[in-house]
Amino acid sequence: xxxxxxxxxxxxxxxxxxxxxxxxxxxxxxxxxxxxxxxxxxxxxxxxxxxxxxxxxxxxxxxxxxxxxxxxxxxxxxxxxxxxxxxxxxxxxxxxxxxxxxxxxxxxxxxxxxxxxxxxxxxxxxxxxxxxxxxxxxxxxxxxxxxxxxxxxxxxxxxxxxxxxxxxxxxxxxxxxxxxxxxxxxxxxxxxxxxxxxxxxxxxxxxxxxxxxxxxxxxxxxxxxxxxxxxxxxxxxxxxxxxxxxxxxxxxxxxxxxxxxxxxxxxxxxxxxxxxxxxxxxxxxxxxxxxxxxxxxxxxxxxxxxxxxxxxxxxxxxxxxxxxxxxxxxxxxxxxxxxxxxxxxxxxxxxxxxxxxxxxxxxxxxxxxxxxxxxxxxxxxxxxxxxxxxxxxxxxxxxxxxxxxxxxxxxxxxxxx
Numbered sequence: 001x002x003x004x005x006x007x008x009x010x011x012x013x014x015x016x017x018x019x020x021x022x023x024x025x026x027x028x029x030x031x032x033x034x035x036x037x038x039x040x041x042x043x044x045x046x047x048x049x050x051x052x053x054x055x056x057x058x059x060x061x062x063x064x065x066x067x068x069x070x071x072x073x074x075x076x077x078x079x080x081x082x083x084x085x086x087x088x089x090x091x092x093x094x095x096x097x098x099x100x101x102x103x104x105x106x107x108x109x110x111x112x113x114x115x116x117x118x119x120x121x122x123x124x125x126x127x128x129x130x131x132x133x134x135x136x137x138x139x140x141x142x143x144x145x146x147x148x149x150x151x152x153x154x155x156x157x158x159x160x161x162x163x164x165x166x167x168x169x170x171x172x173x174x175x176x177x178x179x180x181x182x183x184x185x186x187x188x189x190x191x192x193x194x195x196x197x198x199x200x201x202x203x204x205x206x207x208x209x210x211x212x213x214x215x216x217x218x219x220x221x222x223x224x225x226x227x228x229x230x231x232x233x234x235x236x237x238x239x240x241x242x243x244x245x246x247x248x249x250x251x252x253x254x255x256x257x258x259x260x261x262x263x264x265x266x267x268x269x270x271x272x273x274x275x276x277x278x279x280x281x282x283x284x285x286x287x288x289x290x291x292x293x294x295x296x297x298x299x300x301x302x303x304x305x306x307x308x309x310x311x312x313x314x315x316x317x318x319x320x321x322x323x324x325x326x327x328x329x330x331x332x333x334x335x336x337x338x339x340x341x342x343x344x345x346x347x348x349x350x351x352x353x354x355x356x357x358x359x360x361x362x363x364x365x366x367x368x369x370x371x372x373x374x375x376x377x378x379x380x381x382x383x384x385x386x387x388x389x390x391x392x393x394x395x396x397x398x399x400x401x402x403x404x405x406x407x408x409x410x411x412x413x414x415x416x417x
Contacts (some may be wrong), residue, residue, distance in 0.1 A: 001013075002269070003267055007057045013310065014201045015147065017364070023283035024396075024401070024402055024403065024404065025140075025305055025400060025401075025402040026068075026402065027141075027161060027225075027402035027403050028068045028069065028120060028138065028141045028402075029120065029141040029142045029143040029144075029148075029402075029403075030403075031145055031204070031356075031357055033066065033143070034070070034143075036064055036065070036066050036105055036236055037064045037105035037107055037118055037143070038071060038357060038416040039064065041060065041062050041109060041112050043064070044062040044063050044107070045062065045063050046060055046061070046062055046063075047061050047062070047063045047106070047213045048060060048208075048209050048213035049061075050205045050208065051205070052203050052205040052206070053203075053329055054108075054202050054203040054204075054205070055203075056110045056111075056203055056205065056206065057110050057111035058110070058111050059108070059109070059110060059111060059203075059205045059206060059209055060109050060111070060209075060285040061106050061108050061209050061213035061214060062106070062107045062109060063106055063107075063213075064104060064105040064107065065103075065105075066103050066105050066120060067102055068103070068345065070102065070107060074100045077100060077122070077260070078098045078099060078100055078124070079099070079123075081094055081098035081124060081134075082095055082097055082098055084238050084241065085098070085238055086232060086237055087127075087413040088237055089234075092372070094127060095257050096126055096127070096288070097126070097127040097128070098122045098124050098125070098126055098127065099123055099124065099125055099127055100122060100123070101123040101124060101125065101133075102122075102123055103120060103122050103123075103138075104116060104120070104121050104267070105119070105121075106118070106119050106120075106121050106122065106137075106181065106213055106214045106215070107273060107403055108180055108181045108206070108209055108210070108214065114273075116180050116181075117137055117142055117144075117180030117181035117183065117210075117214075118143040118181070118183070119138070119143065119181040119182070119214045119215070119318055120137070120138040120143060120181055121135055121136060121137050121138065121139070121140040121214060121215040122134075122135075122136045122138060122215070123135055124136070128378075132160070132240070133231070133234050134231060134232070135213075135214075135215040135217045135231060136239045137181070137182065137183065137186055137215035137216055137242065139183075139186040139187055139189070139190035140187065140190060140191075140402060141183070141187075142183060142184070142403075143183070144188055144358075145328065145355050145356050145357050145358055145360075145408070146308050146350040146355045146360040147183065147184050148185070148403050148408050149353060149356075149360070149362040149408040149409075150184070150306045150308060150362055150399075151184070151187065151188070151233055151390075151408075152272070152395070152403075152405035152406075152408040152409055153306060153353060153362050153388075153406075153408065153409050154267055154269065154304055154306040154364065155242075155267075155366045155395045156388045156391045156392055156395055156405055156409060157304045157306075157364050157366050157371065157388065158266060158267055158302055158304045158366075159303065159364055159391040159394060159395055160371045160387045160388055160390075161234070161302035161304065161367065161368065161371045161390050162301055163266065163301075163302040165394060165395065165399075166398065167194070168192045168193070168194050168195065168398075168399075169192075169194050170191050170194045171194045171196070172192055172194055172195045172196070172267070173195075173198075173264065173265045173266050173267075174188055174195050174196070174198070174265060174266065174267045174268070174269070175195055175197075175198045175199075175200070175258075175265045175267070175268045175269070175297070176197060176198070176199045176200070176203060176268075176269045176271075177200050177254045177268070177269065177271070177272050177283075177412060178200075178209060178238075178254075178269075178272035178273070179199050179200070179201035179206060179207060179249065179259075179273065180201075180206065180208045180210070180361040181209075181210050181214040181216065181360075182199070182214065184197050184269060184271070184320055185230075185247055185249075185272075186216065186243070186247070189243050189246050189247050190243055191399045191400070191401070192399065195246060196246050196248070197246060197247050197248070197262075198248050198265075199220070199226065199247065199248065199249040199250065199251065200250050200252050200254045200257045200351045201249070201250075201251060201252075201254075201298075202251065202252065202253050202254065203237060203251075204251050205348070206308045207221065207249065207251055209331070209380070216235045216249075217239070217240050217243070217244035218231070218235075218236060218245060218355045219236045219244050220244055220247035220248060220249040221249045221251070222249060222320045223249075223250055223251045223252070236237075240290075247271055254272060254283070254290070255282055255283075255288075255289065255290045255293075255327070256293050257379070258293045258297055259289055262295070263297065263305075264297060264298070265297055265299065265303065266299050266302060266303065266304070267299060267304050267305075267306070268294065268298065268303075268304070268305045268306070268394050269302075269305075269306050269307075269308075269408045270283060270305065270306070270307045270308065271307075271308040272397075273310075279310070279339070284338070284342045284343070285342070286342045286345055286346075290345045291342060291343070292346070293340045294346070295346045295347060299367075300367065301366065301367060302366070303347075303366065303367055304365070304366040304367075304370070305347065305363065305364070305365045305366065306362065306363070306364050307339070307343065307363040307364075307365075308357065308360060308362060308364070309336050309339060309352075309360065309361045309362075309363055310336075310360060310361075311336060311354075311359045311360060311361050311400035325354075336352070336361055336363075337416075338364065338396070340352055340363050340365075340416040341416060342364060343363060343365035343416075344416045346365075347365040347366060347367060347368075348365075348367055348368045349365065349366055349367070349368030349371060349379065349384075350363065350364065350366075350415070350416035351363075351364055351413060351414060351415050351416060352364070352413075352414055352416065353382060353408070353409055353410070353412055353413050353414075354411045354412030355411075356406070356407060356408065356411055363416075366417075371384060371387055379415070380415075381413065381414070381415050382417070384415060385409075385410070385413050386399070389406065389409070392404070392405040392406050392409070
């Protein structure tokens with residue numbers, strides 16, 4: 001969940017590439033596309049609506065057309081779907097043809113107002129059976145900058161804390177608290193081939209919305225809740241090629257889940273806001289069971305926690321037309337400072353960065369043993385920031401990220417006292 005900053009957006013970001021800079025894959029979630037889905041609910045069409053019993057009010061999903069990928073690129077995906085179908089159903093003598101109906105942005109809203117999550121989806125069908133609709137969220141696409149900030153800061157911190165990122169091709173344990181549309185866990189599972197991602201959300205309506213209207217794999221749900229699914233039974237095997245087997249989605253209270261489960265996690269992402277746009281106090285209560293249990297659930301050397309926070313300070317406003325000069329640095333107010341200090345108290349080292357274009361702050365807390373250069377050494381801002389920067393190219397290259405990490409870590413970087 002995020003808040004938009006008050007600024008004049010007059011130009012799209014331009015990547016300046018040189019021969020010695022890695023050429024990034026196309027980023028279909030670039031912020032320059034935000035105008036395609038930023039409209040009100042009345043501008044799009046509502047494809048899901050239900051009332052939550054867990055504080056989120058009216059949960060709805062609104063669909064908007066998107067421009068990427070262009071129709072000329074669709075046949076490649078259609079052929080891939082046909083090949084996947086033939087592999088799953090070798091008993092059929094004739095190859096099955098697929099047709100893409102289009103791509104849409106799907107925006108999850110609480111109370112018809114708050115934008116909680118945005119995902120890009122593909123809608124396709126089998127040519128022999130036009131009623132067989134397949135809805136697939138695009139796992140490579142992170143549409144909102146705070147998610148890119150969380151991914152960049154979290155992975156750069158993990159890699160700076162004596163974690164061998166190449167090991168992630170074999171195994172990495174990740175916990176996501178707060179599901180929304182599911183774009184963050186999908187992105188992590190698709191980019192990190194050895195990642196097993198546990199996801200926790202208390203609201204079955206939110207889980208249903210992500211599956212029925214945002215194309216999240218239904219087979220990832222590991223609780224007894226009945227989730228209505230309109231896709232064909234083989235859809236997950238067809239669309240996800242094993243990614244869905246590494247996603248485990250639990251309908252549970254996050255505090256109970258962290259207290260009761262036995263797993264040790266390398267990375268924990270927390271993005272949990274209710275229908276009133278509030279980050280629950282139990283997630284940052286210094287004396288509560290959540291933080292104490294979370295501390296014991298982290299790897300003792302490189303365990304890293306990343307938290308999405310709304311800034312409680314006013315954004316600066318800029319009228320510049322030069323994207324390279326654009327700044328939106330958010331000072332911390334009292335509320336965000338309290339949350340940051342609570343995590344630092346339990347984990348040892350914490351820093352925060354301002355999210356570009358949004359009034360959000362990314363908080364990172366970790367054991368810090370590798371990041372600090374050894375236990376007991378004096379830590380200063382430049383030492384930590386330079387260590388993180390040194391790992392940015394490695395993270396981008398190993399995981400083939402479609403966006404540069406640095407712009408999501410350097411802005412407003414601040415150590416938590």
